[in-house]
Amino acid sequence: MSTSDSRLGPMFDDLMEHDLARFLAAPGSGLIWIFLFLVLPMTVIVVISFATNGEYGNVVYEFTTANYQRFVNGQVYHQIIVDSLIAGVVVTGLALPFGYTAGYFLGRSKTDWKWVLLGLVVLQYWVPFIIRTYAWIIVLSNNGLINQLLLGLGAISNPLDIMYTQYSMIIGLTVSLLPFMILPVYVSVSTIDEDQIHAAKTLGATDFRAFREITFPQSLPGIVSGVLFVFIISAGAFLAPTLLGGPKTRMIAPVIETVFMIDFNWPFAAALSIVYFLVIAFLLYLFTRRVDLEEALDTGAV
Amino acid sequence: MSNDDTHTQAETRNESGIQTDGGTPTASAGDDDIHDISFDHDEVSRGYFGITLATKTKWALIKFVTFLVYASMLLPLVVIIINSFNPARLGGFPPASISFRWYEALIQDELMLRALLNSVVVGVAAAFLAGLIGTLTSMGFVRKHFRLKNGLVIVMLSPLLIPPIIVGVAATIFFTQLGIGRSIWWLITMHALLGLPYAFLIIRSQLYLFDETLEEAAQTMGADRITTFREVTLPIIAPSIITAMVIVFVISFGEFTATQFWVQRTTTTVPVVIFSMLRTSISPKVDALAVVMLITTITIPLVVLGIQRKLSRT
Numbered sequence: 001m002s003t004s005d006s007r008l009g010p011m012f013d014d015l016m017e018h019d020l021a022r023f024l025a026a027p028g029s030g031l032i033w034i035f036l037f038l039v040l041p042m043t044v045i046v047v048i049s050f051a052t053n054g055e056y057g058n059v060v061y062e063f064t065t066a067n068y069q070r071f072v073n074g075q076v077y078h079q080i081i082v083d084s085l086i087a088g089v090v091v092t093g094l095a096l097p098f099g100y101t102a103g104y105f106l107g108r109s110k111t112d113w114k115w116v117l118l119g120l121v122v123l124q125y126w127v128p129f130i131i132r133t134y135a136w137i138i139v140l141s142n143n144g145l146i147n148q149l150l151l152g153l154g155a156i157s158n159p160l161d162i163m164y165t166q167y168s169m170i171i172g173l174t175v176s177l178l179p180f181m182i183l184p185v186y187v188s189v190s191t192i193d194e195d196q197i198h199a200a201k202t203l204g205a206t207d208f209r210a211f212r213e214i215t216f217p218q219s220l221p222g223i224v225s226g227v228l229f230v231f232i233i234s235a236g237a238f239l240a241p242t243l244l245g246g247p248k249t250r251m252i253a254p255v256i257e258t259v260f261m262i263d264f265n266w267p268f269a270a271a272l273s274i275v276y277f278l279v280i281a282f283l284l285y286l287f288t289r290r291v292d293l294e295e296a297l298d299t300g301a302v
Numbered sequence: 303m304s305n306d307d308t309h310t311q312a313e314t315r316n317e318s319g320i321q322t323d324g325g326t327p328t329a330s331a332g333d334d335d336i337h338d339i340s341f342d343h344d345e346v347s348r349g350y351f352g353i354t355l356a357t358k359t360k361w362a363l364i365k366f367v368t369f370l371v372y373a374s375m376l377l378p379l380v381v382i383i384i385n386s387f388n389p390a391r392l393g394g395f396p397p398a399s400i401s402f403r404w405y406e407a408l409i410q411d412e413l414m415l416r417a418l419l420n421s422v423v424v425g426v427a428a429a430f431l432a433g434l435i436g437t438l439t440s441m442g443f444v445r446k447h448f449r450l451k452n453g454l455v456i457v458m459l460s461p462l463l464i465p466p467i468i469v470g471v472a473a474t475i476f477f478t479q480l481g482i483g484r485s486i487w488w489l490i491t492m493h494a495l496l497g498l499p500y501a502f503l504i505i506r507s508q509l510y511l512f513d514e515t516l517e518e519a520a521q522t523m524g525a526d527r528i529t530t531f532r533e534v535t536l537p538i539i540a541p542s543i544i545t546a547m548v549i550v551f552v553i554s555f556g557e558f559t560a561t562q563f564w565v566q567r568t569t570t571t572v573p574v575v576i577f578s579m580l581r582t583s584i585s586p587k588v589d590a591l592a593v594v595m596l597i598t599t600i601t602i603p604l605v606v607l608g609i610q611r612k613l614s615r616t
């Protein structure tokens with residue numbers, strides 16, 4: 001080792017000879033970032049969730065379990081979490097068949113338009129949720145596109161009251177999350193060796209059987225990834241329930257926001273966050289017993 | 303396919319003992335051979351004929367559903383764009399005439415221009431930050447062996463799994479308790495965090511394909527670590543780093559749920575402005591702002607990815 005040489009490169013090499021220094025840079029930098037700005041904040045809100053809410057919205061460090069008692073005794077909060085999970089299941093149940101079909105089409109189609117169609121799905125990813133959500137107000141409201149169209153055609157005599165209900169929220173969420181289903185399904189379907197399908201059909205397999213035994217199993221990674229993303233995002237959605245939902249819509253994210261911003265009760269908002277986090281963590285734990293979480297996230301993100 | 307071919311196929315299939323759902327050769331075992339074969343042959347030809355017809359119908363159905371999916375995804379965007387040119391304050395759809403009235407109002411609105419600038423600055427800064435950290439981290443994960451690696455991967459990906467509402471609340475309480483006030487740095491730090499898993503996954507997948515002997519060769523020939531990285535590693539993984547940065551920019555630019563807790567009046571971003579406009583007074587300016595946001599979030603990635611493609615081709 002040439003310690004006498006003072007050029008930057010070798011000096012850097014020397015520094016990098018220390019395992020710890022190297023580890024702290026790579027992979028340490030990312031892990032430190034996550035630890036500082038996610039793990040530590042999560043730990044802090046665990047502490048705060050046992051603190052008392054001050055009169056002026058400040059946090060008073062007095063140990064109390066009142067925040068959790070309020071959750072345990074408040075039937076309404078249990079219902080909110082259950083409703084959020086149900087909304088997640090419904091949206092996932094709708095996005096799966098539609099998204100799968102579109103992803104399957106993109107994966108198997110030989111059309112020249114395929115790249116345009118794929119590009120449009122990617123563009124959907126790029127368009128912020130707030131825009132995609134807000135647009136549904138213009139489409140679904142009483143003097144919106146759908147009602148104008150149906151009224152104009154004479155199909156209905158009074159505008160349909162879809163806007164500001166559970167339905168408008170579910171529609172908005174499902175369509176917003178379709179790209180999360182389409183893209184991973186497309187990726188896994190397009191990697192299937194078409195010869196396998198042809199071979200199966202030559203040997204007499206019906207379309208359905210060829211699908212069930214070849215296409216479907218090989219597209220499972222795409223489905224798993226899509227389901228994971230769509231469920232987590234829809235159950236924890238904030239914009240769709242706030243902008244599209246109605247008076248009966250109760251989802252966890254808007255409730256946490258209200259407790260935090262309007263009631264200014266940070267300890268209780270922290271407690272609700274922790275409870276919801278534990279629910280999601282438990283569901284993910286059940287999920288990882290059947291599938292590889294890392295692989296599912298990898299398929300969805302790349 | 304001729305009839306004979308089908309016939310042979312049916313026989314071969316029977317001999318090799320492969321059974322299809324419908325065809326149950328064993329059921330007709332008591333019948334004479336000719337009947338057996340003709341039954342099977344019948345099944346196959348009917349099936350084959352059925353497949354050609356049904357496949358077409360099924361494919362048409364798939365096409366139709368795909369069309370519906372695309373229509374539902376694109377319709378809202380088209381509607382917003384058209385509506386932004388509607389001069390009426392409470393315009394129904396479609397607009398009676400076209401005007402740039404709301405775009406003009408937008409240009410004169412200082413708060414909105416400020417928000418647009420903030421969004422772009424935060425997005426670009428978060429992209430560079432997450433690109434740098436993501437590169438280092440994924441190199442560490444791909445090249446090194448360390449304890450708890452599989453568990454730490456999930457830690458790296460955890461921002462994808464924790465709902466943004468929780469990340470928003472947690473970070474706000476954390477920074478406030480530390481006495482750090484809201485600033486643009488707060489936004490950049492947290493947006494880099496939210497984009498980091500994507501950067502990590504995208505760059506890592508490129509590194510998996512990387513031939514490490516290239517680096518070894520460079521170092522054997524006397525290159526130090528920095529030179530090796532700059533001359534060998536970086537050019538190969540650069541496309542994935544740029545893709546990652548584009549994705550982080552897009553995520554940062556559109557993030558609302560967590561960001562709403564992190565902004566103050568001077569550091570507000572476009573999604574927060576749009577949201578508060580929708581909640582308080584529905585001004586048609588919001589459509590114009592949404593279209594500007596739409597154009598920005600599509601143009602910047604397209605331009606960056608386009609330049610990157612051109613550079614990597616030469």
